[in-house]
Amino acid sequence: MTTMPLTRMVKLAVKNLSQYKLRAGLTMLGIIFGVCSVVAMLSVGEGANREIQEKIQRMGSNNILIKSVKVPKDENSITSSRNMIATYGLTYEDAQQFSQYVPNLEASTPMKVLRYDVQYKARKLQTDVIATTPWFLRVQHYRMMRGRFLTGSDMEFGSPVCVIGSRLARILFAGYDPLGKTLSIDHDAYTVVGIAGDIAQGELPPKGELWLEGENQNVYIPLRTYLNKRGDLFAQWSEGGGTFEKIEIHELILTIDKQENVVRAVDAARRILRKNHKAEDYSIVVPFELIRQARETRRLFNIVLGSIAAISLIVGGIGIMNIMLATVSERTREIGIRRALGARRADIVMQFLMETLILSLSGGMIGLVFGALIPLMITAATEVQTVLTFPAFAIAFTVSVTVSVVFGIYPARRAALMDPIEALRHE
Amino acid sequence: MVPIVELKGASKEYVNGSLRVVALREIDLQIFSGEYAVIMGASGSGKSTLLNLLGCLDPLSGGDYLLGGENISQFSDDQLSDIRSRRIGFIFQSYNLIPQLNVLENIEVPLFYQGVSEAEAAERAVVLAERMGLADRLKHKPMELSGGQQQRVAIARSLVCDPILMLADEPTGNLDTKTGHEILELIDELNAEGKTIVMVTHDDDIAHRAQRVVCFRDGEIISNDWNGASKP
Numbered sequence: 001m002t003t004m005p006l007t008r009m010v011k012l013a014v015k016n017l018s019q020y021k022l023r024a025g026l027t028m029l030g031i032i033f034g035v036c037s038v039v040a041m042l043s044v045g046e047g048a049n050r051e052i053q054e055k056i057q058r059m060g061s062n063n064i065l066i067k068s069v070k071v072p073k074d075e076n077s078i079t080s081s082r083n084m085i086a087t088y089g090l091t092y093e094d095a096q097q098f099s100q101y102v103p104n105l106e107a108s109t110p111m112k113v114l115r116y117d118v119q120y121k122a123r124k125l126q127t128d129v130i131a132t133t134p135w136f137l138r139v140q141h142y143r144m145m146r147g148r149f150l151t152g153s154d155m156e157f158g159s160p161v162c163v164i165g166s167r168l169a170r171i172l173f174a175g176y177d178p179l180g181k182t183l184s185i186d187h188d189a190y191t192v193v194g195i196a197g198d199i200a201q202g203e204l205p206p207k208g209e210l211w212l213e214g215e216n217q218n219v220y221i222p223l224r225t226y227l228n229k230r231g232d233l234f235a236q237w238s239e240g241g242g243t244f245e246k247i248e249i250h251e252l253i254l255t256i257d258k259q260e261n262v263v264r265a266v267d268a269a270r271r272i273l274r275k276n277h278k279a280e281d282y283s284i285v286v287p288f289e290l291i292r293q294a295r296e297t298r299r300l301f302n303i304v305l306g307s308i309a310a311i312s313l314i315v316g317g318i319g320i321m322n323i324m325l326a327t328v329s330e331r332t333r334e335i336g337i338r339r340a341l342g343a344r345r346a347d348i349v350m351q352f353l354m355e356t357l358i359l360s361l362s363g364g365m366i367g368l369v370f371g372a373l374i375p376l377m378i379t380a381a382t383e384v385q386t387v388l389t390f391p392a393f394a395i396a397f398t399v400s401v402t403v404s405v406v407f408g409i410y411p412a413r414r415a416a417l418m419d420p421i422e423a424l425r426h427e
Numbered sequence: 428m429v430p431i432v433e434l435k436g437a438s439k440e441y442v443n444g445s446l447r448v449v450a451l452r453e454i455d456l457q458i459f460s461g462e463y464a465v466i467m468g469a470s471g472s473g474k475s476t477l478l479n480l481l482g483c484l485d486p487l488s489g490g491d492y493l494l495g496g497e498n499i500s501q502f503s504d505d506q507l508s509d510i511r512s513r514r515i516g517f518i519f520q521s522y523n524l525i526p527q528l529n530v531l532e533n534i535e536v537p538l539f540y541q542g543v544s545e546a547e548a549a550e551r552a553v554v555l556a557e558r559m560g561l562a563d564r565l566k567h568k569p570m571e572l573s574g575g576q577q578q579r580v581a582i583a584r585s586l587v588c589d590p591i592l593m594l595a596d597e598p599t600g601n602l603d604t605k606t607g608h609e610i611l612e613l614i615d616e617l618n619a620e621g622k623t624i625v626m627v628t629h630d631d632d633i634a635h636r637a638q639r640v641v642c643f644r645d646g647e648i649i650s651n652d653w654n655g656a657s658k659p
Contacts, residue, residue, distance in 0.1 A: 005542070008539065008545065014526065015527070019527045296585070333523070334525050334526075336523075337523045337524075337525055337536075337537065338525075338540075339484075339508070339511075340482065340484060340510020340511060340517050340523075341510045341511065341512060341517070341536050341537045341540065341584070342508055342509065342537050342541065342588075343508060343540050344504070344505045344508040344509070344540070345504060345505070345508075345511075346505070347508075347540060399573040420484050421479050421484050421485060424484075424519070424523065
């Protein structure tokens with residue numbers, strides 16, 4: 001017994017479908033929307049996920065970030081505290097105790113983050129000056145573009161050297177080679193010894209300033225040098241008066257040896273801080289926990305997405321089934337004729353299944369194209385990052401085709417099981 | 428000589444709800460190669476049932492059916508489909524062409540299910556269409572043809588796989604007298620070429636054309652005349 005060759009089945013199916021172009025198009029629309037929405041949603045989701053992961057990764061998954069936070073005071077104390085010294089935040093004692101009591105601590109990197117005018121020749125701009133230790137580079141995973149970072153001897157001798165961000169180098173030293181030049185930070189002279197690359201995203205200055213993400217405009221100086229010159233008191237002048245702040249450590253990065261020890265270390269650090277501070281004038285950011293949270297969120301997102309996708313694909317499948325049932329009953333007589341002329345049941349099943357398959361395959365293809373275009377348009381129109389991934393395409397496509405074939409089997413079988421005599425009598 | 432068709436005690440019953448309808452009662456019938464047999468009878472006499480049985484569209488309830496010497500009473504659905512495509516040609520009262528296919532494609536349908544290559548199928552279909560006087564209508568759809576032309580397409584289709592048995596169910600029922608006459612001439616011609624033909628009809632005039640008339644009443648053969656021709 002011979003079977004019809006596949007190519008002829010395909011031809012026949014295409015021919016039959018082209019009889020009802022509008023109907024075929026509308027049926028395909030269900031699949032198109034299904035596939036398209038799945039791909040688009042997965043791309044947006046994956047984009048958001050990558051963005052978060054990247055951000056967290058750059059903060060370092062082995063790190064614990066502790067920042068000093070100014071505790072807001074009530075009305076009365078604000079007026080009375082004008083021109084007085086505000087003291088808050090992390091202390092050297094905290095740092096000392098961390099080094100002693102936090103288990104599995106590999107390094108502790110203190111930072112002072114201050115806003116100063118930085119000047120080279122006639123050019124001047126205000127930017128963040130970060131006074132820190134040589135460890136900083138390693139902990140933050142910065143790339144040195146030229147020269148060197150701060151070293152142990154810089155710390156020891158309190159050398160007046162600085163490392164500048166790539167953007168600052170471009171703006172302040174336009175036309176000059178910054179290396180070896182001396183710039184002034186609030187009238188103190190520092191010699192540029194290196195240029196650092198991109199900044200970690202977590203440290204970006206607030207929006208509204210015109211610079212590109214990831215570009216580094218900071219100045220890094222040895223903590224020892226800064227302390228020798230200025231001490232812990234920071235004066236800031238603004239309209240209507242000035243404030244003095246005394247903050248020993250603005251930020252502290254604790255680096256833990258392994259990820260699995262981070263949670264324990266965080267607990268220890270929290271205990272120490274709770275003991276030493278009456279008010280909660282600090283905040284703890286644990287990138288590792290953020291990653292876990294992000295994963296959890298992602299999982300939830302995937303479940304929601306999966307359900308939406310499943311529903312839309314089932315709806316598409318039901319659409320196909322509906323149309324194929326209508327087609328089968330409309331073509332009952334044709335089925336009878338074909339059976340009388342020698343078509344086996346399998347031939348009839350194949351004929352209708354092939355039509356379903358072609359509908360869903362072409363619908364799936366078109367859906368993929370739109371599904372790829374929509375995220376691109378979203379990225380072009382907004383800041384939202386989207387990522388097209390192969391699994392998204394593969395899942396959307398195979399699932400939609402499988403669903404429609406499954407839904408196509410019933411009408412096809414119904415056609416094949418018709419009694420040929422009854423079918424021939426059908427008007 | 429082995430008969431083309433041999434029914435031995437063939438019976439057919441339908442179950443219609445709780446009602447059992449006997450359509451054929453243990454029929455014995457032999458039709459030999461080259462015969463032109465007409466089956467007559469009132470509606471409900473069992474002649475349509477007989478035609479469906481002969482065409483392998485319906486299984487027997489009892490008895491045996493030998494087609495070309497082969498007992499097909501126990502054949503599976505797939506085997507019966509194969510028999511239909513290779514050995515039997517159907518001509519229907521309402522032509523039963525597939526509306527979305529053109530003349531050539533309609534003629535090719537039975538070859539499609541035999542796995543004959545496209546080129547060969549087209550070649551055979553063209554030859555038959557030309558013989559039926561449809562040479563200038565090859566790409567037309569059935570709706571664009573007259574009744575007579577449609578029936579010619581159906582006849583071409585029934586001939587395309589060179590069947591051993593041609594079954595015609597009132598082939599002139601939907602045609603005017605003149606066109607019907609032309610179709611009957613065509614069938615005579617085929618018979619003269621040696622085709623075995625079994626035709627169901629109400630029309631006495633048509634019956635006179637055949638060598639043999641089988642009359643049915645209530646599922647039984649009541650007469651079996653050779654119209655004066657010699658009984659084989």
